[in-house]
Amino acid sequence: MTPENALPTTRPMPGALAAVEADIVRACQQARRDRTSVTLIAVSKTFDAETVTRTIVAGQRVFGENRVQEAKAKWPGLMSAYPDLELHLIGPLQSNKAKEAVALFDAIHSVDRPSICEALSREIRSQKKRPELFVQLNTGEEPQKAGVAPLEADAFIASCREKYGLEISGLMCIPPVDDAPAPHFALTAKIAARNGLKNLSMGMSADFATAIQFGATHIRVGSAIFGHR
Template sequence: MTPSSTSPLTPHSPNGLAAVEQEIARACKEARRDPASVTLIAVSKTFEADAILPIIGAGKRVFGENRVQEAKGKWPALMQDYPDTVLHLIGPLQSNKAKEAVALFHAIHSVDRPSICEALAKEIKNQNKAPELFVQINTGEEPQKAGVAPDEADAFLAACRDKYGLTISGLMCIPPVDDAPAPHFALTAKIAARNGLTKLSMGMSADFAVAIQMGATHVRVGSAIFGAR
């Protein structure tokens, strides 16, 4: 059962947030995990401030955006009023947006190629900032999707550390839409474990309960909180 089927969603209201939080608590109880070990990222992409403010008003402070430019258009003003907000970039990052991304985001989930590593390393040094970094794993090896192939992940993670001087906190994945998600979550968790990484950004509106069972520390939930885009 998904959160959207357990509680009615009213656009621009916190109903969906409460339902998702309840589902996270249930999934954690089943997995014998502390709910505090799972960070819910409310994915606010395509939604403007009038939709985001009720979720902030309900106490939520961790949000995710897919695009740097879209985030720049709405979050600086919101973060002036709510300076404890934590903003995650969960979509693909272009090298020429690294400067803006490091300036705005507290975490970046889409490190996946050398050019991004170089750009991030430069901006982290120049801006004296330390956003939390996740390497994206393309678990389904889908050609249209960003991410590092699973069999290249160990070498890429070593290069992040040894060549670019980046501190990687964890891994992120987006399973193929037509596949059962659990094997993809399990593969991501296995890669993380053998590389000493403790954070796993896995699970979206339809499958975050499964991701929690498989060890997710961050779940990225949009439509179950905000309603349909």
């Protein structure tokens, strides 16, 4: 696997983005959903600004990064040049990075513990900026993975709202690599529905069509657009 701080050698081709778009349209048709109900997040982690720019020129406007520091180094210049871009934090967030995250990102998909809630609540009040917030679930209850266990999700969402005053937009999940993704997507959708959450961040390059079938509103696609890292 390519180290996080190494530059990848594969560069995106406009045809790759078009192919992903065609697959999204097809999945939406099969699910009898409007294409506009699904936001494509192009996951640009480890790819340099020059590479990302080619994807922007090809028409993509919503991007995802895993690390606050990498995004801080790469995105201010891009967002200045292209003011209509939208940036999502899809990787883990440390509470000491909450100030930078709220300042830089339009959405944060990794709300998963009280310390993050407290830090985000403080920075949202201080900066008067409200990024869209997703609670991250650990649907496989994998010990090495971040996220809230399914049985604890209802209480955690309630705490986000009532104790910390956070407006939660939706849920995010990453199914275990060796599991069929459909049951994890179904569980995430079920938890979202009973908590009145409309947004579902689920599905990546290999399984986004399945995620769309289960109601994904945001899909996080990296390698299918940019190539392997």
